[in-house]
Structure formats: structure tokens, C-alpha cells
Amino acid sequence: MHWKPDRQSHLTVHVQIVEWMKTRIERGDWTVGTKLPTQRHLAAQFEVNRSTINLVLDELKADGLLESKIGSGTFVANNSWNVLLDKSQPNWQQHIEASIHKPNYHTIQLINECEQNDNIIRLGTGELSPELLPTKQIEHSLKSLSLESRAIGYSEPQGSKKLRSILCEYLKKRGIETAPENILIVSGALQALQLIAVGLLEEGAIIFQEHPSYLNSIHPFQSAGMRMIPVQRDDNLTNTLRVAKRKRQSLFYCVPTLHNPTGRNWTIEERKALYSTCKQLQIPIIEDDVYHELLFESSSPALKSFDQSGQVLYVGSVSKTLSPGLRIGWIVAPEPVIQRLADIKMQTDYGSSAFSQEIVAHWIATGLYESHILQLREQLKLRATFVEEILEQQFQHIATWEKSEGGFYIWLRFNEPIVNKALFLNLLKKNVLINPGYIYDTSDLHHIRLSYAYASLEELKEGLNILMELTRR
Numbered sequence: 329m330h331w332k333p334d335r336q337s338h339l340t341v342h343v344q345i346v347e348w349m350k351t352r353i354e355r356g357d358w359t360v361g362t363k364l365p366t367q368r369h370l371a372a373q374f375e376v377n378r379s380t381i382n383l384v385l386d387e388l389k390a391d392g393l394l395e396s397k398i399g400s401g402t403f404v405a406n407n408s409w410n411v412l413l414d415k416s417q418p419n420w421q422q423h424i425e426a427s428i429h430k431p432n433y434h435t436i437q438l439i440n441e442c443e444q445n446d447n448i449i450r451l452g453t454g455e456l457s458p459e460l461l462p463t464k465q466i467e468h469s470l471k472s473l474s475l476e477s478r479a480i481g482y483s484e485p486q487g488s489k490k491l492r493s494i495l496c497e498y499l500k501k502r503g504i505e506t507a508p509e510n511i512l513i514v515s516g517a518l519q520a521l522q523l524i525a526v527g528l529l530e531e532g533a534i535i536f537q538e539h540p541s542y543l544n545s546i547h548p549f550q551s552a553g554m555r556m557i558p559v560q561r562d563d564n565l566t567n568t569l570r571v572a573k574r575k576r577q578s579l580f581y582c583v584p585t586l587h588n589p590t591g592r593n594w595t596i597e598e599r600k601a602l603y604s605t606c607k608q609l610q611i612p613i614i615e616d617d618v619y620h621e622l623l624f625e626s627s628s629p630a631l632k633s634f635d636q637s638g639q640v641l642y643v644g645s646v647s648k649t650l651s652p653g654l655r656i657g658w659i660v661a662p663e664p665v666i667q668r669l670a671d672i673k674m675q676t677d678y679g680s681s682a683f684s685q686e687i688v689a690h691w692i693a694t695g696l697y698e699s700h701i702l703q704l705r706e707q708l709k710l711r712a713t714f715v716e717e718i719l720e721q722q723f724q725h726i727a728t729w730e731k732s733e734g735g736f737y738i739w740l741r742f743n744e745p746i747v748n749k750a751l752f753l754n755l756l757k758k759n760v761l762i763n764p765g766y767i768y769d770t771s772d773l774h775h776i777r778l779s780y781a782y783a784s785l786e787e788l789k790e791g792l793n794i795l796m797e798l799t800r801r
């Protein structure tokens with residue numbers, strides 16, 4: 329040990345010795361359990377008073393780096409490494425907790441994690457089963473895709489002009505007349521909601537939403553500082569909206585066709601009533617229409633098809649029909665809105681995958697998309713009937729539900745308030761994953777969002793048996 333404190337340094341002798349000792353421990357020169365020289369020896373070596381050494385050792389003991397053993401001397405403490413690591417690393421936990429975006433609910437984090445486990449029965453997943461995805465057909469169609477050299481570069485701020493023109497034709501069948509300038513291609517419908525939250529609303533703006541709502545299970549508006557106000561089905565709509573709106577900017581988010589999580593489909597009267605009330609009060613509407621192609625029988629008009637004044641921001645996606653992995657969706661809106669959102673999107677990700685846009689354009693333009701959807705609807709209908717039969721046989725005395733009109737979901741309501749976190753965790757122990765109602769409405773302990781879209785028929789049967797067993801207990 330030849331080191332001595334530097335008397336010319338701006339640091340005090342005391343501080344220099346503390347830092348020197350910490351470095352010895354950090355570098356492993358003094359491992360855990362190393363016995364330090366006596367105080368007298370240290371004082372002589374550093375050419376300082378024993379009282380300085382005393383102070384240094386006291387400080388390092390208080391920090392947990394050194395410990396004294398009576399009668400034996402001073403040693404490097406067991407925990408010294410952890411203490412040093414804690415001190416040298418940034419406090420990430422503090423960064424995380426102080427950041428803007430809200431975390432997922434713990435239950436949703438568990439759902440996301442468990443969905444990676446192949447052995448789990450997914451009774452709630454809002455995604456097509458691998459056996460319903462047209463993987464082989466997509467692979468085959470790639471061979472007939474001819475790409476211009478620009479096609480897979482960065483795309484225009486609003487997304488591929490080709491895809492936007494094709495979408496204009498496609499949306500006519502939904503009763504929506506629009507132009508490529510009024511369309512923005514996004515990376516899934518979820519990005520559409522995020523762009524609207526940060527690009528069109530002031531902090532503290534009000535988002536009206538159905539009750540329960542998909543928006544409670546993700547947090548694009550909440551994280552941007554917006555207030556969420558649930559609107560009950562039987563509320564007097566005009567009064568509720570007028571009173572709550574007051575002087576705040578506001579917007580109504582809804583999923584009128586095959587709602588997530590309830591699977592409900594609004595009547596045409598309900599659609600017209602919401603549209604005209606919002607128009608009268610000048611409240612813009614976000615119509616989230618990602619499930620409409622999956623209606624089993626009749627089709628219900630989009631709110632956007634009534635819209636003559638740019639009141640409705642219309643959101644669509646291929647995630648529920650073709651492939652969520654392509655990450656392609658769209659927003660139809662007035663031009664200034666599209667330009668604003670496109671500008672933010674460019675700042676966020678420089679545009680959605682050009683390759684995915686080519687695939688979607690090809691599938692829609694060639695009719696592959698629509699013929700796939702015809703088959704998909706039949707498959708989903710079979711699955712819905714299969715699950716409804718099991719429910720009728722086993723759940724009739726403890727729960728109620730509405731017959732599915734399409735899409736993925738049955739909103740199963742238990743007569744007793746039993747759908748709590750304990751049930752969720754107990755099912756997980758039995759390898760069954762559910763989407764409990766409380767992630768869509770924190771006070772709801774009655775519902776489960778059942779999805780017949782993901783698990784195989786055998787898994788659905790087994791999973792529902794286990795659910796029955798546990799709920800009966």
C-alpha cells in the first residue's frame with residue numbers, strides 16, 4: 329500500500345481516503361471478509377491523525393461497506409458489493425415511477441407474460457388462433473408481389489398512396505366515401521389512438537367512453553393526462569355529455585360494431601342517436617371499427633357513413649381479420665387532422681412498415697382479403713356455437729350471456745361477484761388464462777371476456793371445464 333492522500337488536491341484528506349477504500353472494495357482488491365490494517369497502521373501509512381481514520385471507518389461502516397467484529401478488528405462487509413452497485417447505478421425505479429406513460433394493470437402484465445407460454449389455455453385472447461391466420465396463403469401471395477424499387481423504402485408521411493387508394497374503394501362498401509388525402513396509414517389501430525391522444529387534445533380534455541371500455545385496458549389517453557368519463561347505456565346521452573363537457577375539450581370514443589369487451593352491436597337507432605347528439609354538441613367521435621368484417625349476419629352501418637361534416641375519426645385495422653403482426657391500420661379524417669397526425673407519426677416512427685403495406689394492398693386489391701374473411705366468419709361462427717353449447721350445458725345456473733353476433737367475444741356474467749384477482753390467479757395455477765372484467769371496469773367482479781377466437785376447440789372445452797370447477801367452489 330503505497331498510496332497517500334494528495335495534500336494539494338481540492339478534496340479533503342478524509343474524502344480521498346474514503347474514495348480510495350471504496351475503489352479497493354469495488355475493484356475486488358479487498359474482497360468480502362478482508363481484514364483491514366489497524367487504525368494506527370493506516371494513520372501511519374496515510375500520514376494522518378488517527379481521528380481522521382476513525383471518521384473514515386465510521387462513515388464506511390454507516391454505509392454498510394465495513395463492519396467491526398469486537399476484539400477482532402474491521403472487515404469488508406458481506407453486503408458491500410450490493411451497497412456499491414446500488415450507489416453506482418442510476419435509480420431506474422425512480423425514473424420509471426416518475427415517467428409519463430401509465431403502466432399496464434398487474435393483471436394485464438401477467439396476461440401478456442403468460443400468453444408466451446405454449447401450455448396455457450387462453451380463454452380470453454383477443455387474437456385469431458394460429459390455425460385461423462392465413463399464414464400459408466400470405467406466404468404464397470408473397471411470390472406474386474412485384475415490388476418497385478421505392479416500395480420498401482420509407483413511405484410517404486401518410487403511408488403508401490397505393491394502399492390509401494385501394495382503401496378508398498374498399499371503404500365504399502362500408503358506406504364511407506373518402507379520398508387518399510383523408511387517410512393515414514398507421515401501425516395498428518392502437519397507434520391511431522395514441523396519435524389522436526397526443527396530436528389533437530389538450531391536457532385535461534375529456535374522453536367519453538362506453539362502460540365498460542377497451543380504453544381502460546390500455547392507457548393512451550390517460551397517460552396523456554386526459555379525464556375518462558364512462559357513459560352508461562341507459563344514461564340520458566344529451567344531458568350527460570352537455571353537463572360533463574362544460575368548457576373542456578372533449579371527444580367520444582366508441583366501438584359500436586362488435587364492441588370490445590362485450591361483443592355487443594349497437595342498433596341503428598343507437599348509432600344515429602349518438603351521432604346526432606355529438607354533432608349537436610360539437611363533440612368529435614372516434615369510431616373504432618376493427619371488428620366490423622366479422623359480423624355473422626347483417627351488417628350495421630358505420631357512424632362514419634352518416635358523417636357529412638368531418639365529425640367522425642374512423643379507425644380500422646387488419647389485426648383482427650388478416651394478421652396482427654403486419655401492424656397495419658388506418659384513420660379516416662378531415663385533411664388537417666390527417667396532416668397533423670402524419671406529422672407526429674413521422675416524428676414517432678418514420679411511417680409504418682412499407683413491406684406490410686404492400687402485402688395489405690395486394691390482399692385487398694386482388695380480393696384475397698374478402699374471400700379469406702368469408703371463410704374466417706364461418707370458422708368463428710362454428711367456434712361461437714361450440715362455446716355457447718358448453719355454456720348452456722354447464723353455466724346456465726350460475727351465469728348469463730348474450731348470443732354472439734360476430735367477432736371474438738362473449739361477455740359472460742356470473743350471478744355472484746366472484747371474478748376477482750384470486751380467481752384469475754387460481755385459474756392461472758391450472759394453466760387457464762382469462763380476461764377478467766375488472767380490467768375494463770375496475771369495479772366489475774361479475775364478468776369474464778371469453779374469446780372463442782384463439783384456443784382450439786379441445787382447449788376451449790377443457791378450459792371451460794376448469795373455469796366451471798373453480799367457480800363452483
Ligand SMILES: Cc1ncc(COP(=O)(O)O)c(C=O)c1O
Nearest residue numbers: 454516517518542588645647657
Ligand atoms: C377495439 C380495439 N381497438 C383497437 C385494437 C388494437 O388493434 P391493433 O392491433 O390494430 O393495434 C384492439 C385490439 O385488441 C381492439 O380490440
